[in-house]
Amino acid sequence: MKHISQDELILHFYGEGGNGVPEHIARCSECRANFEQLSRTLSAIAFPEPPSRKEDYGAEVWSRIRHKLPERPRVIRWWSVPSRRWATAACVAVLIASAFVAGRYTNRPSARTLDTANNAQLPQKVLVVALGDYLDRSEMLLVEVAHANRPEDLDLNMQRRNATELIANNRLYRQTAQRVGDAGTDALLDQLERVLVELAHTPQGASAADIQQLRQEIESGGLLFKVRVAQVHMKAQAESGNPVRTAGDQSPIL
Amino acid sequence: MESLDAAAVALVRAGDRDAFRPIVERYSAMLFRLAYRITGNEADADDIVQETFLRAYRKLDSFDGRSSVSTWLFRIATNCSLDLLDRRKTQPQLLASDPEEREGTPEERVPSEQPNPERMAYSAEMQASIQAALQSLTSVERTAFVLRHIEGRSVQEIAAALNVRDGSARHSVFRAVEKMRRILAPAMRPVG
Numbered sequence: 424m425k426h427i428s429q430d431e432l433i434l435h436f437y438g439e440g441g442n443g444v445p446e447h448i449a450r451c452s453e454c455r456a457n458f459e460q461l462s463r464t465l466s467a468i469a470f471p472e473p474p475s476r477k478e479d480y481g482a483e484v485w486s487r488i489r490h491k492l493p494e495r496p497r498v499i500r501w502w503s504v505p506s507r508r509w510a511t512a513a514c515v516a517v518l519i520a521s522a523f524v525a526g527r528y529t530n531r532p533s534a535r536t537l538d539t540a541n542n543a544q545l546p547q548k549v550l551v552v553a554l555g556d557y558l559d560r561s562e563m564l565l566v567e568v569a570h571a572n573r574p575e576d577l578d579l580n581m582q583r584r585n586a587t588e589l590i591a592n593n594r595l596y597r598q599t600a601q602r603v604g605d606a607g608t609d610a611l612l613d614q615l616e617r618v619l620v621e622l623a624h625t626p627q628g629a630s631a632a633d634i635q636q637l638r639q640e641i642e643s644g645g646l647l648f649k650v651r652v653a654q655v656h657m658k659a660q661a662e663s664g665n666p667v668r669t670a671g672d673q674s675p676i677l
Numbered sequence: 678m679e680s681l682d683a684a685a686v687a688l689v690r691a692g693d694r695d696a697f698r699p700i701v702e703r704y705s706a707m708l709f710r711l712a713y714r715i716t717g718n719e720a721d722a723d724d725i726v727q728e729t730f731l732r733a734y735r736k737l738d739s740f741d742g743r744s745s746v747s748t749w750l751f752r753i754a755t756n757c758s759l760d761l762l763d764r765r766k767t768q769p770q771l772l773a774s775d776p777e778e779r780e781g782t783p784e785e786r787v788p789s790e791q792p793n794p795e796r797m798a799y800s801a802e803m804q805a806s807i808q809a810a811l812q813s814l815t816s817v818e819r820t821a822f823v824l825r826h827i828e829g830r831s832v833q834e835i836a837a838a839l840n841v842r843d844g845s846a847r848h849s850v851f852r853a854v855e856k857m858r859r860i861l862a863p864a865m866r867p868v869g
Contacts, residue, residue: 473713481702652684
């Protein structure tokens with residue numbers, strides 16, 4: 424009888440053995456003894472657990488390496504060009520209104536000639552265009568607050584006004600997101616709104632602790648990062664002209 | 678999680694250096710454990726974690742997205758660990774030579790610090806023997822063994838991490854197991 428090699432027994436121990444090995448071991452006492460001895464030895468080899476690391480170990484590593492990371496050339500986002508922002512915002516308002524009308528129209532049973540699939544995606548296309556600009560403005564505001572150490576670092580009058588304006592837009596976009604079933608965008612806008620509301624209600628004579636509280640709000644939920652991720656999605660969709668998801672798709676954007 | 682990683686990579690490529698932070702925060706602990714198991718040294722493992730992210734950032738343009746970011750980082754960390762083990766070859770107190778060149782049995786080489794009770798002594802002796810056996814492995818064998826035995830990686834994954842063919846990775850594991858068995862054989866006695 425041809426016996427199983429040591430190498431095959433090793434692979435079998437690690438679950439990568441070939442076909443027929445277990446059957447052979449079951450009927451061959453010599454191979455069985457070899458395998459049992461191998462198993463005893465390998466099972467006895469345990470490594471001590473690695474020393475634990477603090478919960479913020481990742482943040483520690485980041486602070487140690489950040490200054491060593493070379494700058495990369497920044498790619499300018501098409502919607503961040505100031506002269507286009509307000510034009511985009513105006514177009515967005517018109518598009519959103521059109522989208523709601525289009526949505527109602529396509530729901531009528533008599534509209535058989537319409538390309539219903541295409542029209543079903545229209546509100547989401549609108550959302551994509553609108554959010555690109557909206558998230559860009561939100562990001563700028565969040566960055567300003569996130570980088571402020573003291574109240575003097577902020578122009579609170581201006582930032583409160585911007586936050587108030589963004590809150591008003593936020594609700595409109597959330598309605599659209601809910602309408603197209605985009606739960607991920609809805610959740611992001613919800614999180615964003617809570618921070619914006621807090622910023623809008625920050626008193627003029629805010630203390631350093633108040634600013635710190637705001638910064639923590641932004642950092643704790645990874646809000647800034649999520650906004651940036653969403654911007655990447657929006658940009659990709661805007662450039663391709665094809666929504667990543669179709670209307671009614673419940674998968675989150677993030 | 679993978680879409681978050683992919684988005685972060687896209688942001689970094691677009692010039693947003695800070696977008697790399699979530700990746701660092703998410704995978705540092707996992708890479709530390711891997712590096713510690715390969716090198717057996719806490720400070721080295723910390724260094725390897727940093728080096729891994731620095732290399733990853735510099736090579737970000739070569740990341741093609743066919744594997745996940747975590748797999749990619751795992752491969753870089755494995756290579757960083759391997760580089761460090763290779764550098765350590767100049768430090769004989771940390772890397773032992775072939776077991777045949779040593780004198781005496783594992784028990785004689787590694788004194789047990791806890792003679793009583795017998796089971797504790799056996800355990801300490803076994804651990805010391807394991808350490809001695811590990812030090813007898815080459816850097817590639819040790820890495821392959823840790824990845825297979827502790828990390829539960831397949832031969833294919835080990836081959837990809839070490840940038841060798843499957844057959845080479847498989848033989849590294851075989852050689853490592855054989856050496857370990859030979860050195861541990863005297864310690865594998867029944868406990869009274």
